Amino acid sequence: MTAPRENPEFIGHQAAVAALHSAAVSGRLHHAWLIGGQVGIGKATMAYRFARWLLAGATNSDLSVPTSHPAFKRIAANTHTDLLTIERRFDDKRKKMQSEIVVDTVLEVGKFLRLTPGEGGWRVVIVDGAEEMNRNAANALLKLLEEPPQRAILLLVSHAPGRLLPTIRSRCRTLNLSPLAENDVISLLNEHAPELSSVDAARIARLSEGSIGTALELAAEDGVAIAGLVDEALAAPVPPARAQSIADAISRSEDGYEVFMALLRSGLAASTRQAARQNQPALGRAVTLWEGFGKLERDVQNLNLDKRAAIIVALSQLHGS
DSSP states (O other), rough: OOOOOGGGOOOOOHHHHHHHHHHHHHOOOSEEEEESSSSSSSSHHHHHHHHHHHTTTTOTTTOOOOTTSSSHHHHTTTTTTEEEEEOOOOEETTTEOOOOOHHHHHHHHHHHHHOOOTTSOOOEEEEETTTBOOHEEEHHHHHHHHHHHHTTEEEESSSSGSSSOOOHHHEEEEOOOHHHHHHHHHHHHHHTTTTHHHHHHHHHHHTTTHHHHHHHHHTTTHHHHHHHHHHHHHHSOOHHHHHHHHHHHHTTTTTTHHHHHHHHHHHHHHHHHHHHHHHHHTTTHHHHHHHHHHHHHHHHEEEEEEEEHHHHHHHHTTOOO
């Protein structure tokens, strides 16, 4: 899948595009925007699209910039002097990605905004994964939001805006992206994963819940087969020997663990919603499992735990065995 900073394509989210365009051409563009929505829905792509449009000095209403434009090329190459991206960084000492955005990274924003724009226009900061800022980093960003410089805009991208400080949210204009229509997801799958059958493309589109990023990950990681294993696990207790074979099958895929856990939590969320509608007593257990599996997934990532063992643990906990 094309990285957001390199991606010229954008499907859906017409209302969000119109809101950004209207604010920009009005001459009263707010200095900070919080772009929210589920994972893989196009939030970062939207942020880079708007950044390109501003830095290119474009005026068209769909916020597009030709790939031949110098601003597009420099942003794609991460060499545009008037754009700064803040995100989790690679920790050279520990030889792995940081688990959060730290204060030293956010302090780069203040230094960047004090510089004169290299091309005499806007300075744009994209905070990708804003919910991953630790407390000190969030407080440092808050100070910048309280006293924004002229001709500068901050675009905060987050799939969990509720985890941000309320004071940060209150200083941003919120732009929530809705799930893509199922037909739009199928259309994109036909373009980027033409090897899928029409049946599999439709199944993946439903599983993705309107997220093209999720859909493409499912397509790349044999998501239909993994979804079948999730269905099996949710339907009835899985014997230990079968749990081991499921874990073996999933572990053979590079990102199979992440796909399996995402689908498992999605299935639990669906059953939780159904239990809530029917006022079933199992509601509390489903919520506890959903939260516990989320913690397990984060622990595996942050602590480099064994993914196969984590799958077996999740399967054993699912039905209380």
